[in-house]
Amino acid sequence: ILNxxxxxxxxxxxxxxxxxxxxSFPSSNFYALHWYRWETAKSPEALFVMxxxxxxxxxxxxxxxxxxxxxxxxxxxxxxxxxxxxxxxCAFSADTGFQKLVFGTGTRLxxxx
Amino acid sequence: DSGVTQTPxxxxxxxxxxxxxxxxxxxxxxxxxxxxQSLDQGLQFLIHYxxxxxxxxxxxxxxxxxxxxxDLHSELxxxxxxLGDSALYFCASSSWDNTDTQYFGPGTRLTVL
Numbered sequence: 001i002l003n004x005x006x007x008x009x010x011x012x013x014x015x016x017x018x019x020x021x022x023x024s025f026p027s028s029n030f031y032a033l034h035w036y037r038w039e040t041a042k043s044p045e046a047l048f049v050m051x052x053x054x055x056x057x058x059x060x061x062x063x064x065x066x067x068x069x070x071x072x073x074x075x076x077x078x079x080x081x082x083x084x085x086x087x088x089x090c091a092f093s094a095d096t097g098f099q100k101l102v103f104g105t106g107t108r109l110x111x112x113x
Numbered sequence: 114d115s116g117v118t119q120t121p122x123x124x125x126x127x128x129x130x131x132x133x134x135x136x137x138x139x140x141x142x143x144x145x146x147x148x149x150q151s152l153d154q155g156l157q158f159l160i161h162y163x164x165x166x167x168x169x170x171x172x173x174x175x176x177x178x179x180x181x182x183x184d185l186h187s188e189l190x191x192x193x194x195x196l197g198d199s200a201l202y203f204c205a206s207s208s209w210d211n212t213d214t215q216y217f218g219p220g221t222r223l224t225v226l
């Protein structure tokens with residue numbers, strides 16, 4: 001059974017704070033790790049897909065790192081804004097080929113003005 | 114707008130009935146994925162089709178079936194519906210497999226009364 005864990009479960013920060021979340025996944029048979037941003041009443045929006053150990057990706061104020069050997073990925077948000085409020089999901093895919101994507105339960109971020 | 118369309122947006126039906134959810138992928142995407150999000154649960158992978166062929170199966174009930182047609186649109190059929198099938202059903206598409214970004218549709222909210 002593939003288990004993807006995210007921490008913390010929820011986070012409340014002030015505007016301007018920087019924050020980070022963790023996604024833990026099985027370290028064997030790694031294939032891909034996805035990060036999504038999911039706002040209430042909308043559909044998940046892709047942030048990053050990471051496939052190589054040591055990968056670092058950046059999109060504006062949001063960045064992510066990947067460590068496949070130890071089975072974790074970090075998502076960082078620099079200078080949080082109220083519009084960053086959303087649930088951040090990570091999803092893990094094992095092996096090669098067309099394997100299923102297993103989602104974590106997400107980190108719910110609330111940024112107060 | 115992700116480019117993935119899903120119809121209908123909302124569906125209300127009774128127990129024991131059968132419904133069909135439809136998904137049109139982004140232009141050029143060959144893979145279609147179906148996910149279920151029930152109350153208090155994260156996104157659960159149901160099934161993946163690539164260019165008309167089933168590629169991976171997740172936690173999909175035997176009462177559920179899916180197919181992808183030659184024009185690449187996909188349908189998810191849910192039969193003998195139970196109250197517990199009430200959920201948000203998302204379709205996503207990607208160009209190839211789990212190393213590619215998945216683009217989510219707006220979802221179909223199914224309510225079984």
